[in-house]
Amino acid sequence: MRPLPLFFALLLALCASTLHAADNFLPGVKRIVFLGDSVTHGGGYVEDFELYLFARHPERKFEVIDIGLSSETVSGLSEDGHAGGKFPRPDLHERLDRALPKTKPDLVFACYGMNDGIYLPLDEARFAKFREGMDWLHDKVTAAGAQIIHVTPPTFHALSARPGPDAEGKMPTSLLGGYNLVLDRYAAWLLEQRSKGWRVIDIHGPMNAFIDAQRKTNPDFVFAKDGVHPNADGHALIADQLIAALVPGDAAWWQKFRTDLAANPKGAELRKLVHQHVHMLGDAWLSDIGHKRPGVAQGLPVPEAEAKAAELEGKIRALVTELPPH
Structure with missing residues (x-):
């Protein structure tokens, strides 16, 4: 048998390498569920992540379901008079036992903490409830046969809460004080759980660092005007x-x-389609699972949403193939 010409040998090696890399990316994972509060419900970073999956792994058929719920906590805590006294914060404990068997995820991303400190100074009792909730969530997901990746809470950075100069007129090294100090501790605890084998991705530290760097030249820089909900650039980070x-x-x-x-x-069109895809499926599943938070848009029945999402997926894949190769 004659040896293959060098070009074809290299081509086959490249194809084998590509397939190997594709197989090694989240092996065994097809359905990915995102759990979290309003930052996750807003969905910007979920949309970016789904776009990455479509563009980088077109040979894989992932399903992304965003069931983040605004105001939710994993601690089960709620401040007095939340939402003007209209309703307490929703508690993940109320819906997780429905969400997992219904969505049947292979992988769960969970991002909590922003609401769990109740926007108050660090308190050991509240911190303990956050830790207990995270342990419970981790155990529930793994018991359901899914993988879980914890995500540290985003940064709280309202300009209205930034400290003033000291007695010598110098601004502090970091303008990220106040409630963000609570989230610093919550994030640090989550990262410590890596020693127990937890998979934890840190977004809190990088957001802190980026904001600090930007404020060296632009003291009014924010990702979130209200301190909580990041803009598109924050979600991108x-x-x-x-x-x-x-x-x-x-x-x-x-x-x-x-x-x-x-x-x-075609970039804007592609992003619009991905936005529609994520939110159509997310709203449908959120409604199907059920929750106790008022004011959330009612989604389509899941079968109807899945059918419409399949049409959107076809358009997304077609647009991605038209983009220049990367």
């Missing part, structure tokens, strides 16, 4: 951290893809 943590070698690829997409005439 969160997605960047997820991707870099899962596949460090893809960080530069993703940055270039996003830059190129922003300059592409």
